[in-house]
Amino acid sequence: MTASRDADSLSDESLSPIDLASQAVYFAGRSVGDEKLAGHAVALMKRAIQRAPKNAVVWRMQAEAYRILGKLDEASRSIEQSLGLDADSGEVLKTREKIQIAQRKLADARLSRIEARKKTLSGLLTARDKTLTANQLDLTSHYNVALSEDLYKLPKREPETNDGLHGLAAGPTELHGVVFDVRGFVALHGKKTQLLASRAQIVEKVTGIAVGRTAQTIHFLHGAAYSDQLAYGTVVGRYRVHYADGSEQVVKIRYGEHLLNWFLPQNRRVSEARLAFSITSQRDADRELGCYLMSWKNPKRDVKVTHIDFETSGSDAAPFLLGVTLGTAETSKVSSQ
Known part of the structure; x- marks a missing residue:
């Protein structure tokens, strides 16, 4: 120069x-x-x-x-x-x-x-739609990954592991007759993701998802990564439902019953939930991604639910949550635990 x-x-x-x-x-x-x-x-x-x-x-x-x-x-x-x-x-x-x-x-x-x-x-997060009701729980303060981001993204792009639900529209989303507020991920660790240098602040549990209402049914829209090698029936996570009377119910999330790996296999049926949606990956034309709708029948319908905790089980699987909706009637097959 x-x-x-x-x-x-x-x-x-x-x-x-x-x-x-x-x-x-x-x-x-x-x-x-x-x-x-x-x-x-x-x-x-x-x-x-x-x-x-x-x-x-x-x-x-x-x-x-x-x-x-x-x-x-x-x-x-x-x-x-x-x-x-x-x-x-x-x-x-x-x-x-x-x-x-x-x-x-x-x-x-x-x-x-x-x-x-x-x-x-x-x-990156879309504002909560004003048409939603208190039945669609507000997860804003618990999101750690946006819908526009790759879930469990590594610092360097590796197409075999980096992917996301980029094709899913943010906002009110009706799936099998249940409306969810879908704007981001509440992503938890599994054993495999503990070893990855993810950009997001991934945690082992999220506590205090506010509810403050009674409910006949609680609908969970969820999925799991790094779970394709698990045996059916393996517990990959838990929802801990807390009540105003001081009691709690633990809702176990089992692989093959309530969800499958979000890189969907050819056989996508599970026994106690429904495939909520499937979309084509923007990373691999031969890959489809999806999540499951699990509906849990609340055994204490007349007692106010104060809050819900979401926990990983410590298996290889990394569970994640997209939405929670309270129901006054069953809209999908109920899972009793």
Whole structure:
């Protein structure tokens, strides 16, 4: 790179501030052992900030360039400026995480990663439809994967494992006469996913799914990943139904009875639930994905259900929940446990 070309890029008014910041990151990444390139990256960053001092993206990219150059104090100051301009950006928080890792502030970095994931997920979730009733339980605060994302996604795309229900429309969804609020996944771990570096904050159980009503039947729309090698009858998860009188009922989810692997096999029938839907994968034209509708007859119909917990069993299978609907009459084959 010559001095004249350096000057040209700095004075080129056709380049937007984001273009300048992008070039700064590019040259910072190629400046190892080259002080001239590093100096040019810094000059590009300063020019970008000068032209767009209130642009959170430009400040974030400056922070990234400084991180690459090893100027961590400058990177930290820049990322805080970006956060001050856009506190809801998951990308800004991801960059802060990288800076904190470089500073060896690992506890802070973990918190930034969790916060970044929450912000990113919030931006991907569709708002709850106002036509839905209290019978369609609101899982918003429990979702950890959006419908538009690959479920149990690995950092690097691996078509054999990465896939998602991208073709499923978000919002009120009627399946076998039962309306569900379908907008995301409540995804739990199995033994196999414990070993995977998933982007989402996958957990072993979710507690406190609010109900606050009586119900004759509780309908669960659910599925499981990594379960195709399990023996029929294996318990892959549980719903723990809590009542206002302090009692509880444990509803076991059994492979082959209440669901099958979400990469659907040729024989898709189960004994105590119905295949709710099947859609073609956007990763593999020969693969179909699906979930099951399990309807549980509540033995304590006159006692208010306060909340429901969703738990994994610790098998290889990773169970996930798409929706819960309370019923006043049975709309599918009932499973008694």
